[in-house]
Amino acid sequence: MIRNYEYRLYPSRKQLDKLYSTFRLCSELYNLLLAEHEAAYEQTGVSLTWYDLNNLITNVKRHDARFKSVYSLVLQDQADRLSKAFSNFYRRCHEKKQGKCVKVGYPRYKKLIHSITYPQNNGAFKVVGNKLKVSRIGKIPIVLHRPIIGTMKALTIKRNRAGQWFAVFCCEIENQEPKLHPGPTVGLDQGLNHIVVEADGTVIEPPKFLRKSEKRLAKEQRKLSRKEKGSNNRRRQRHKVARVHLKIANQRGDFLHQLSRELAEKYSVIVIEELQIHNMVKNHSIAKSFYDAGLSSFISMLEHKVSETGARLIKVSAAYTTQTCSRCGHVKEGDEKLGLGDREYRCSCCGLVIDRDLNASMNIHRAGQARIHACGDDVRPSLSKAVVAEPGTTRSGGLA
Ligand SMILES: [Zn+2]
Numbered sequence: 320m321i322r323n324y325e326y327r328l329y330p331s332r333k334q335l336d337k338l339y340s341t342f343r344l345c346s347e348l349y350n351l352l353l354a355e356h357e358a359a360y361e362q363t364g365v366s367l368t369w370y371d372l373n374n375l376i377t378n379v380k381r382h383d384a385r386f387k388s389v390y391s392l393v394l395q396d397q398a399d400r401l402s403k404a405f406s407n408f409y410r411r412c413h414e415k416k417q418g419k420c421v422k423v424g425y426p427r428y429k430k431l432i433h434s435i436t437y438p439q440n441n442g443a444f445k446v447v448g449n450k451l452k453v454s455r456i457g458k459i460p461i462v463l464h465r466p467i468i469g470t471m472k473a474l475t476i477k478r479n480r481a482g483q484w485f486a487v488f489c490c491e492i493e494n495q496e497p498k499l500h501p502g503p504t505v506g507l508d509q510g511l512n513h514i515v516v517e518a519d520g521t522v523i524e525p526p527k528f529l530r531k532s533e534k535r536l537a538k539e540q541r542k543l544s545r546k547e548k549g550s551n552n553r554r555r556q557r558h559k560v561a562r563v564h565l566k567i568a569n570q571r572g573d574f575l576h577q578l579s580r581e582l583a584e585k586y587s588v589i590v591i592e593e594l595q596i597h598n599m600v601k602n603h604s605i606a607k608s609f610y611d612a613g614l615s616s617f618i619s620m621l622e623h624k625v626s627e628t629g630a631r632l633i634k635v636s637a638a639y640t641t642q643t644c645s646r647c648g649h650v651k652e653g654d655e656k657l658g659l660g661d662r663e664y665r666c667s668c669c670g671l672v673i674d675r676d677l678n679a680s681m682n683i684h685r686a687g688q689a690r691i692h693a694c695g696d697d698v699r700p701s702l703s704k705a706v707v708a709e710p711g712t713t714r715s716g717g718l719a
Pocket residue numbers: 644645646647648649666667668669670671
């Protein structure tokens with residue numbers, strides 16, 4: 320199991336100079352590799368391989384002494400990053416051709432990268448006391464607010480927009496014996512502004528302080544727009560805005576970490592809908608609240624937490640969970656369908672009247688249970704069928 324641990328760094332003036340100079344050189348190298356890649360593709364129609372890129376780096380180092388000030392594997396990492404950017408690009412092109420709704424972006428030139436990576440732990444970095452010793456940079460003061468677990472494999476040093484520095488250690492942890500989780504099972508409906516827990520209909524909303532910080536953000540952003548371009552005042556204000564952004568991100572992160580931990584400890588099986596982010600983001604007003612709730616990061620946190628508590632996370636298809644009656648299985652179609660504004664589900668078949676999200680969470684729960692029962696423990700069946708295969712479910716119209 321691979322885990323990332325993040326710690327705050329407090330580099331000195333001198334170390335900052337070295338870090339920034341490294342960032343600049345790495346950006347320059349990255350852009351140079353990208354340009355060479357493009358030129359090669361134009362001339363021959365073939366992309367440069369990872370080996371070609373690394374040969375290029377060796378050449379660059381030979382002719383430009385500035386690059387000798389950077390640790391060699393950090394430079395090589397730029398080739399890794401570019402290769403990765405291109406393989407992501409090709410993969411998305413392929414997915415788009417197959418009709419998937421994905422955004423395809425060609426790798427871009429970088430103004431300044433925000434992180435460097437020491438991809439191997441071969442003595443290039445080491446934690447000694449409360450200092451992080453990094454090759455070519457120095458001994459940077461580090462705050463080890465929690466112990467580093469496992470074997471350190473790689474180090475990334477990054478800077479956020481508010482000018483704070485962090486070390487991220489990529490650690491390998493031995494897999495632990497799977498624990499048996501005794502808790503009940505649950506279905507979660509991730510709404511735009513809330514998360515519904517099924518069992519007792521508990522509605523969990525993002526805490527109010529987030530709204531408050533957001534108002535502050537809007538205020539600081541308005542101030543920013545009034546400052547003269549290029550002025551010192553504007554620079555200071557931009558810094559202020561970045562800090563508010565950071566605060567919101569931290570608050571949201573804390574809240575979601577706590578929530579996912581609680582859920583993973585309480586329930587043995589958590590069933591959620593597979594998010595269809597790309598469809599949702601098209602609608603602008605929804606997009607905002609969707610990101611407010613930070614749902615995709617919530618899901619990845621849940622994934623981490625269940626792996627620690629021994630619970631299971633099951634993702635089911637989002638199709639029909641809103642339109643299906645959780646009591647009789649009737650599916651609304653055509654004009655009868657619930658719109659985005661409808662808060663209540665009224666079944667025309669069995670007369671059930673229920674909160675829209677609670678209804679959805681019950682359907683999600685049931686689809687998850689069907690998956691477990693139909694397929695034993697470790698099999699991953701096709702998701703859309705799980706809903707249909709549920710015994711006792713009847714459907715009208717061209718489904719199945
Ligand atoms: Zn019904």
